[in-house]
Amino acid sequence: NKNKKKSPLWCSRSKMTGLQQIFILIKDQKKIPIRRADIGKHVIKEYKAIYIEIMNRVCRKFDQVFGLKLVEIDPKNHIYILINKLEPIHGEPVSMRPGNPKTGLLFVILSVIFMKGGVIKENLVWNTLKKLRVDPGEKHEEFGDVKKVVTDEFVRQKYLEYVKIPHTEPVEYEFRWGLRAEKEVSKLKLLKFVGELFDQDPQSWTQQFREASATETSSQRS
Amino acid sequence: MSDSKRRSRGNQEESAGTSNGLGGRNRPERPGDMADEDDIGAGPSGISEEDDDPTRRREIRSKYRDLINQVQQNREDMLNPANNKLTDVLEEANKLFANVRQAREAALDAQLLVLATDLGKEKASQLHAEGSAFDPSAFAEHLLSFMGLNRLEDESGQDGNLEGYLPQGAWQRLAKRSEYCFKTAPSFHYMLGSFLAEPPPPRQRVERQRKVPSKEAKRIMPTQLKKMEESHQEATEKEVERILGCLQSYFADDSEEPISYYEFVIDPNSFSRTVENIFHTSFLIRDGLVRMYMDTDGLPCIAPVEEGEMEPGGAVVRHQCVISINQESWREIIDAFDIKEALIPAPEVLSQ
Numbered sequence: 128n129k130n131k132k133k134s135p136l137w138c139s140r141s142k143m144t145g146l147q148q149i150f151i152l153i154k155d156q157k158k159i160p161i162r163r164a165d166i167g168k169h170v171i172k173e174y175k176a177i178y179i180e181i182m183n184r185v186c187r188k189f190d191q192v193f194g195l196k197l198v199e200i201d202p203k204n205h206i207y208i209l210i211n212k213l214e215p216i217h218g219e220p221v222s223m224r225p226g227n228p229k230t231g232l233l234f235v236i237l238s239v240i241f242m243k244g245g246v247i248k249e250n251l252v253w254n255t256l257k258k259l260r261v262d263p264g265e266k267h268e269e270f271g272d273v274k275k276v277v278t279d280e281f282v283r284q285k286y287l288e289y290v291k292i293p294h295t296e297p298v299e300y301e302f303r304w305g306l307r308a309e310k311e312v313s314k315l316k317l318l319k320f321v322g323e324l325f326d327q328d329p330q331s332w333t334q335q336f337r338e339a340s341a342t343e344t345s346s347q348r349s
Numbered sequence: 350m351s352d353s354k355r356r357s358r359g360n361q362e363e364s365a366g367t368s369n370g371l372g373g374r375n376r377p378e379r380p381g382d383m384a385d386e387d388d389i390g391a392g393p394s395g396i397s398e399e400d401d402d403p404t405r406r407r408e409i410r411s412k413y414r415d416l417i418n419q420v421q422q423n424r425e426d427m428l429n430p431a432n433n434k435l436t437d438v439l440e441e442a443n444k445l446f447a448n449v450r451q452a453r454e455a456a457l458d459a460q461l462l463v464l465a466t467d468l469g470k471e472k473a474s475q476l477h478a479e480g481s482a483f484d485p486s487a488f489a490e491h492l493l494s495f496m497g498l499n500r501l502e503d504e505s506g507q508d509g510n511l512e513g514y515l516p517q518g519a520w521q522r523l524a525k526r527s528e529y530c531f532k533t534a535p536s537f538h539y540m541l542g543s544f545l546a547e548p549p550p551p552r553q554r555v556e557r558q559r560k561v562p563s564k565e566a567k568r569i570m571p572t573q574l575k576k577m578e579e580s581h582q583e584a585t586e587k588e589v590e591r592i593l594g595c596l597q598s599y600f601a602d603d604s605e606e607p608i609s610y611y612e613f614v615i616d617p618n619s620f621s622r623t624v625e626n627i628f629h630t631s632f633l634i635r636d637g638l639v640r641m642y643m644d645t646d647g648l649p650c651i652a653p654v655e656e657g658e659m660e661p662g663g664a665v666v667r668h669q670c671v672i673s674i675n676q677e678s679w680r681e682i683i684d685a686f687d688i689k690e691a692l693i694p695a696p697e698v699l700s701q
Contacts, residue, residue, distance in 0.1 A: 152537035195534045209534040217529060226524030234527035235492065242483040244474055251485060258489035260515060269520050294464055296421060316530040324491040331481050 140177065144184040146170050151185070151197065155209045158284040160307065163205035200285060200306035208285070210311050228269045229276065233286055235259065236277065238321055240302055241314060242335055248292070249300045252277070281305070310346075314339035406454060412445055413457035420464045427468050430475055439465055496523050588625075588696065589632045595693050596639060597653050609686065610641060610649035616691035617683045620676050626693050627672055 147170045154161045171178050189195040194212045199205065215221045239255055240247050253263050261267055263274040270276050278300075281287040285307035292299045304312075315329075318339045322329035330336045416438055420427060427435045442461050449455050496519035599608060614630055616622040630651070633639035637654060644650045682688070 155534055156536045156538075158533075158536075193534075211532040211534050214532065215529045220525075221528040221531075222535060225518075226521040226528060228520035228524055230527050230531070231520045231523035234523065234530065235488075239485050239488065242488075243485070246474065255485045255489050258486060259492060292467075294467055311532050313530050313532070320526065320530060321488070324488070324495060327481070332483065335483075 140181065140184070143170065143174065143177075143181050144188060147181060147185050148188055151189075151207070151209060158208075158286075158307075160200060160206045160208045160285050163207070198310050200310055206285075206306075208307050208310065214313075229280075232256075232261070232270060232273075232276070233281060234317070234320075236281075236287065236302065237304060237308055237312060238317055240304055241317060241339075242321065242332065244334075246301050246303050249289070249302060252302055286311075313343065313346075315343045405448070406451065409445055409448055409454050410457055413442075413454065413461060416441055416445075417457070417461050417464060420461070420468065424468065428472050428475070430472065435465060435468055435472065492523065495526075496520070585629070585632070589629045591696070592626065592629050592693055593633055593638055593653070596633075596651065599692070600653055607644055607650040607652065608692070610651045611682050612686055612688055613651050613692050615679065615682060615686075615688050616693065616695065617688045618691065619695070620679050622691070622695055623679060624674065626691075627674065631672070 147166060150166065150170050151161055154165070167175065167178065171181065174181075186197050189197050189209070190212060196210050196212045197207050198210055199207050235255065236252055239251060243251070256263065256273065261270065261273055263277070265273075267273050277287070278289045282289050282305065285305040287305045287308065288303040289300050290303065292301050314335075318329045318332065318335055322331075329339075420435075420438055423434070426432070427438070438461075442458060442465070446455075446458050449458060493513075493515070497516050498513050498519075499516060500513040596608070596613070614623060614626040616626060630639065634641055639651060640654050641649055641651050
């Protein structure tokens with residue numbers, strides 16, 4: 128028994144599973160992706176040997192109890208996000224809380240990027256937003272420092288990528304979908320909404336429709 | 350391998366080695382830098398004079414720089430699918446390259462090619478072989494309509510016209526509809542809140558608020574307060590006095606007949622009046638104006654204290670007791686004593 132106590136594996140597995148779940152849930156509040164290194168540092172600590180076992184338990188708990196999926200968006204750097212396992216059903220509210228305006232802003236940017244082939248220059252984003260009375264040069268009533276929200280917050284959350292275009296002088300940036308957006312956003316649903324706004328059949332955008340359908344099928348398999 | 354060829358500013362003896370053509374340099378040379386190095390170039394050995402003509406080389410470099418500038422400054426124009434300006438630039442570059450013999454000019458050519466390739470890639474990505482185009486401006490217009498833009502009546506209707514205003518909650522509306530496209534995990538919150546309360550900030554706020562009105566209201570406040578206190582006390586005092594008056598008048602009529610406490614305080618028509626009577630009578634007893642005693646049957650009786658009897662300072666033996674009554678007891682007493690009417694008449698006008 129003495130040996131058991133000294134062994135690093137004596138610490139309760141279920142306790143550690145619980146701790147890791149809470150750690151992840153709290154990290155997820157700000158929607159900043161979670162690094163495995165942080166989990167190791169704050170939860171697992173010296174019990175690295177059982178890290179994989181705990182991770183499996185955590186994933187199962189999230190899946191079975193909360194209907195959430197812990198997804199590795201960056202296999203190289205071991206970065207995770209939490210997404211909802213359940214598909215939102217049209218006609219039923221997604222949540223009881225009032226919509227977060229930033230979601231609307233993000234939707235606009237993601238749509239333009241997607242509809243324009245996946246990469247766009249930053250000017251296209253700023254010009255489109257200006258037409259929506261959102262000027263990155265001015266403080267906005269709802270969003271505050273718009274440029275910061277778009278190029279910093281959304282980028283840190285991995286909804287967007289804001290990348291320098293090489294060989295440009297003066298430096299220009301381009302926007303792409305971030306790793307979180309790839310996992311969390313349904314291109315097909317997005318295309319359908321765009322179609323509604325234009326009162327146009329989503330299939331009329333053949334390339335986008337093809338890409339959206341392909342992504343949908345592959346994500347359903349995973 | 351190419352490290353063998355190094356260039357430093359004062360050194361004119363460097364041998365260029367055999368590096369001719371592409372492959373030597375990694376560092377992209379900026380047009381600004383080149384101007385400085387123009388006259389420093391060391392003539393590499395083993396190259397014919399014709400190829401080494403500095404004037405000619407300068408010319409070539411200058412033309413390359415022009416092309417590079419052209420591409421950089423007119424980027425939008427170059428990207429326009431309606432023209433072939435990019436191809437023209439490349440053809441120019443090809444012509445120039447025919448005369449390039451040495452690494453330095455070749456490096457400029459390489460720089461130009463990199464720029465042109467980037468543009469070419471971007472231009473290609475604009476091509477949509479099939480399917481409808483997507484116009485972000487139109488998209489913005491549709492979004493504004495969805496969000497419930499209130500267009501002003503005398504809008505001229507031009508494109509890019511920023512007339513009208515978005516109503517409150519416009520972005521929330523869009524957000525609610527967009528949510529369906531996301532599989533966002535709901536954010537975690539403790540249902541019952543956390544222990545980390547923050548008392549200090551609210552206190553500061555209250556203090557600030559109080560400071561401002563105090564000066565103005567100072568004059569008004571005291572009189573108001575006095576009035577309030579008076580009215581409270583007044584009502585009770587008046588009632589107590591009235592009850593004393595009742596009791597004294599009964600005794601004046603018949604000083605021999607003891608008055609049963611119960612019969613005195615109970616109002617058979619109102620339980621609440623009864624309670625009030627008990628309350629008011631207790632003041633009289635407390636102040637020594639009335640005394641309560643037990644008669645031969647052991648029932649409580651009440652009588653006013655004679656003026657001479659009362660001694661200030663309380664030499665009189667005092668007892669304390671707590672009286673309680675509930676509706677059931679109240680009814681029992683009414684039945685037991687057969688109380689038909691209240692000895693303390695209800696006040697004609699309800700105070701307050």
